Amino acid sequence: MKYIKTLVVIFSFVLLNSCSDFLEINPIGKSTTPVFFSDMDGIRGAVPGAYATVYEYYGEEFMLYPDVASDMLQVNTVGETSMTSQYNYSSNPEEEITAVGRIWTNAFEALANVNNIIKYQPSLLQEFPENEDELRIIKAEALFLRALIHFDLVRVYAQSYNFTADASHLGIPVLTDTPSSDDNVARNTVSEVYAQILKDLKDSEEIYGDEISARSSYYATKNAVHGLLAKVYLYMEEWTNAANYASLAITSTPLAEGDDYLNMFLYAIENDESLFKLNGKLKEPEIIDFYDYGTPLGYAGDKLITLLNENQDDLRLQLLNEDTSGTLKYAKTDTDINDRYYNIIVLRTSEMYLIRAEANNNLDNIDLAIEDIKTLQARNYQKNVSEITVSENTKETLAVLIEKERSKELCFEGNRLYDLTRTKQDIIRDDNSTSTVKEVLYPNSLFVLPIPQKEVDVNTSMIQNEGY
Helix, strand or coil: CHHHHHHCCCEEEECCCCCCCEEEECCCCCCCHHHHCCCHHHHHHHHHHHHHHHHHHHHHHHHHHHHHCCCCEEECCCCCCCCHHHHCCCCCCCCCCCHHHHHHHHHHHHHHHHHHHHHHHHHHHHHCHHHHHHHHHHHHHHHHHHHHHHHHHHHHHCCCHHHCCCCCCECCCCCCCCCCCCCCCCCCEHHHHHHHHHHHHHHHHHHHCCCCCCCCCCCCCHHHHHHHHHHHHHHHCCHHHHHHHHHHHHHHCCCCCHHHHHHHHHCCCCCCCEEEEECCECCCCHHHHHCCCCCCCEEECHHHHHHHCCCCCCHHHHHECCCCCCECCCCCCCCCHHHCECCEEEEEHHHHHHHHHHHHHHCCCHHHHHHHHHHHHHHHHCCCHHHCCCCCCCHHHHHHHHHHHHHHHCCCCCCHHHHHHHCCCCEECCCCCCCCCCEECCCCHHHCCCCCHHHHHHCCCCCCCCCC
């Protein structure tokens, strides 16, 4: 992939024990990648660097896009923002500094870093057998990250898994090694992309074996692997696998309650319900400015506010700024600026309950699905489960309730667009939406971003998305 290759000629790795200082390795001028990975210090420095490059695209347009392009967010359109095109469904393949080009570029750069770790790990294992346990875990982490990056890219640049009956429509290139500058890499089918995602996650799970990790959720532990498997199987509509892996994740990490629930967003706490989060120490990405606590560019629309106001005891109302309707999930306003963490939670237990509820509902296990919804509502309404009543008792009505709970629980966390497209729904915005586009009907080519034109221009095997 020529364009991506030219963007990744400099591999950036974070030095060990530092998430803010980068060691730039230029394969041509300073040191080759093989030399960098010739000892344990190299791969030890590469691992935090890999996490940092994933944080980079999560903290910028990737987390914003699925909410900006959906139906529950309003955007302040006075002046241009980096997400204006996506909000108005006018994305252009020529855009390099908006979501179109930057998600593609930053995610593939992160993928290149992860692939190097996986590529050179076996030779280090052979040369340093005394570090076998450490290198084994490093490979498991890298496999999880590679699966995550492919999953992220295929959701942005390809239609949902169930868009065709066999997922044979175009996805994104599956890269398990960094291509050379002469390679023209084609897009794999969505089915092939998901097959690679599952392979990496299953391989990671196998490496971890039966051991229970005591490491924090800043790392790709076995708990994170189970959480991502549950989410991937949800998108694939493989309901039994989705429910089973969600159960494993739930068993590993308890649901956050009360102030602990609020504090995992408002403070940088170590122990929370996150299965995997990205370390944001001393970072201030675009997502922070976009959802700025005082004057947010993006804020809750009427549809979301109405949902949250259905119960005035809902804890989640405390994460919405009363004056601006902006989210406080990224605020961290009371933390000393010299020690501020803008962590980004990627997977958490509340989502696992929602995944299991949706999976069980589709398996006709209605009672089990209701129990999971009641557990979440009890936490959110600060009641005992025995005090919660769910009147929805059919598959159809419960599906609507689960969607509503997902909308409230996961708002501003980069899921809404994908929830709508994977369930084949239209996007219908509030009548007073500030966007020039009030509805987008399913199916639609606009539900995916275009492949950056620069990639298409230099890569003769690259096919542009329909409609662009």
